[in-house]
Amino acid sequence: MSGYAHPEALVDTAWVADHLDDPKVRIAECDEDILLYDQGHIPGAVKIDWVGELNDPIVRDYLDRERFEQLMVSKGISNDTTVVFYGDKHNWWATYALWVFKLFGHPDVRIMNGGRAKWIAEGRPLTRTVPSYPPGEYHAPERNDAAIRAFRDQVLAHIRQPGTALVDVRSPQEYTGERLHMPEYPQEGALRGGHIPTAVNIPWASAVREDSTFKSADELRELYVSKGITPDKDVIAYCRIGERSSHTWFVLTYLLGYPKVRNYDGSWTEWGNAVGLPIEK
């Protein structure tokens, strides 16, 4: 993991295996398939349910400070706990959960490189036993969206500014507008196909190898820099609802050390449907 800007944000499966009983560490699984954790998870891991726990049920938004604190307490997470996320699909949802934790400034968050698939491929144990931890002691600040989250109007201003970059991390077919949804996935309700003007297309999963681990720092740098996504720019990433782009946000921020990267979670399901916003095909 050498060469990454913040190598401490990544741990390998062996590190996790060695810290299963470490009271300062909480392993957290966040998956696209909401039942995977229940079917079998890393011993001692807690479940983060992105539908039920991270989203606000009424407003299209994330949970507020009070509910985040309650969530942390219930998972046995304190302010000084090291939280290691892992999940299915190359850690796609794990990075999404990590990004939400960062909206509340949780200090020590990490990703288990390779995710659930690598843990299983190495024949490491899974359990259905749900752990119970003493309540955490947690004091969260108000959610701070400014640093790592972008909103629609900011994106509109962004694309007219020099020195900015916009990354569309969806599939090439979604980017060109040929498809309104991910290949193999059902249509999810965008009225128009295409992308936000000026965006370049770098599909999120190009950042990982076949075994779900991240590519080397050099390979990643080449991937993004060759498309004009350079560290001197103010970068915004988007996808469909902001989950795939949180993966790219993680790569640019922690592995390549870009200083200014935001995730536009409104993404195509907002932009592609919004009245008065331009698109490109």
Add this chain to the structure above:
Amino acid sequence: MPASEIPPGLPPRLRAIVEEFRAADRAEKLELLLDYSDRLPPLPEEWRSNRAAMEQVHECATPVYATVESREGGLTFHIDVAEESPTVRGYAALLREGLEGATPEMVLAIPGDFFYAMGLQHVLSPQRLNGISYLLAYLKRLAARELAKQSP
């Protein structure tokens, strides 16, 4: 939030499953779904090596294959879903159980949105709901084919 009314005319086994889910809270619904996923029987031998001859549900994010057998007592569906997709597996298993022995006409009469009566919209993302709604559409296609065979 109350679930929608149970639509009339569901095959009795499916209706019982809908009622079971209806009475369950969110956590219990997830447990039920996992129970069903665990219970999905493996494909019969003759299909295991012949998935190409089965119907693939292309709209599902995960590989799903389905086929049907017509017996004296009605239809039996066989559905194959990867173990790393327990949500889809669970839904496939409950459809399989719920439709066991139904006639093609009964299967074709099931409203495509019957799962709202189970309250699954409170448990699964809209994306998942979309995906699973395709599964019933494919089973209906298989049922329609059986019906066509029966009435030349």
